[in-house]
Amino acid sequence: MNPARSGRLPAKSRPLLSLWAPFLSLWAGGVACVALLVGCGSDPGAAESRNNSPARETGDRDGMVEIPGGTVRLEGRTTTVAPFLMKAKEVTNDEFAKFVEATEYVTQAEEIGNSVVFHYGRGARGEGNVHDVVDGADWRHPLGPESSIEGKGDHPVIHVSWHDASAYASWRGWRLPSGPEWVFASKGGLEDAKYPWGTELRPQRLYQMNAWQGTYPVEDSGLDGYRGPAPAGSFPANGYGLYDVAGNVWEWTAEVRAVGSGAEDRVGAVRGGSFLCRERAIPGESACRGYEIGSVQWKPLFDGNHNVGFRCAMDL
Numbered sequence: 499m500n501p502a503r504s505g506r507l508p509a510k511s512r513p514l515l516s517l518w519a520p521f522l523s524l525w526a527g528g529v530a531c532v533a534l535l536v537g538c539g540s541d542p543g544a545a546e547s548r549n550n551s552p553a554r555e556t557g558d559r560d561g562m563v564e565i566p567g568g569t570v571r572l573e574g575r576t577t578t579v580a581p582f583l584m585k586a587k588e589v590t591n592d593e594f595a596k597f598v599e600a601t602e603y604v605t606q607a608e609e610i611g612n613s614v615v616f617h618y619g620r621g622a623r624g625e626g627n628v629h630d631v632v633d634g635a636d637w638r639h640p641l642g643p644e645s646s647i648e649g650k651g652d653h654p655v656i657h658v659s660w661h662d663a664s665a666y667a668s669w670r671g672w673r674l675p676s677g678p679e680w681v682f683a684s685k686g687g688l689e690d691a692k693y694p695w696g697t698e699l700r701p702q703r704l705y706q707m708n709a710w711q712g713t714y715p716v717e718d719s720g721l722d723g724y725r726g727p728a729p730a731g732s733f734p735a736n737g738y739g740l741y742d743v744a745g746n747v748w749e750w751t752a753e754v755r756a757v758g759s760g761a762e763d764r765v766g767a768v769r770g771g772s773f774l775c776r777e778r779a780i781p782g783e784s785a786c787r788g789y790e791i792g793s794v795q796w797k798p799l800f801d802g803n804h805n806v807g808f809r810c811a812m813d814l
């Protein structure tokens with residue numbers, strides 16, 4: 499796994515971020531965007547460490563739960579997962595703030611000067627892209643420079659890149675979970691479940707995750723209680739005590755894949771879906787089903803946006 503990285507983004511990647519932003523609506527729609535990303539630059543090799551605090555050799559167990567280990571079927575392969583520890587909830591704004599305070603870490607979105615934001619209401623008004631690059635959007639300003647995270651300390655941190663997530667994990671003496679670990683843990687001990695809680699999307703009509711209700715992208719009715727991110731742990735935990743492994747925010751994992759011949763052409767896997775995933779498909783349109791067990795999307799490593807966060811893991 500990549501150690502702590504700074505928020506440095508190769509200059510040539512900046513226009514590309516803007517160029518592929520319009521395609522993010524496809525991504526939110528559940529369409530694999532990896533083909534669109536070939537050539538998008540991420541340059542972990544060029545990044546420098548800004549983290550002046552050395553990573554801890556062994557992390558603490560704060561907020562971790564024990565995952566027993568076993569086998570998981572993932573992308574056509576059966577993998578054995580050893581017992582490990584996983585954070586019960588996503589890393590929150592308050593937790594990330596402690597990291598930034600201790601290390602003066604600058605996220606990639608802050609260094610770039612912008613990030614991708616979902617525009618509520620644009621879809622209803624027919625104003626084009628509902629996902630767009632917004633100057634001044636970052637983890638402290640999730641909707642742009644006029645917004646803040648005041649009162650949202652228990653919300654998952656967002657607008658963090660794979661490198662930002664990895665840097666936080668390293669600082670805590672933790673790591674990002676592998677793909678098999680994440681998927682195995684998300685099942686919560688259920689063998690053939692479609693969701694972390696079972697086979698029914700909404701058992702006894704109770705909402706089990708923070709997703710989108712209503713016509714996407716026109717109106718999110720927020721019937722589950724939230725439009726946008728919810729505080730981490732707002733919905734019931736799965737059988738292993740993990741919250742929000744479906745919905746709320748996509749989560750970075752340690753999985754990295756080359757999508758081109760250059761050292762910069764790498765994407766990372768996010769799992770679990772987000773508050774923008776629709777519970778029901780619109781006729782003629784695919785629904786985002788990122789909250790289903792085993793779903794995955796791939797994103798450039800430098801790109802954190804408004805519906806992507808992370809949680810951490812640790813060896814037992």
Ligand SMILES: [Ca+2]
Binds near residue numbers: 720721
């Ligand atoms: Ca919701």
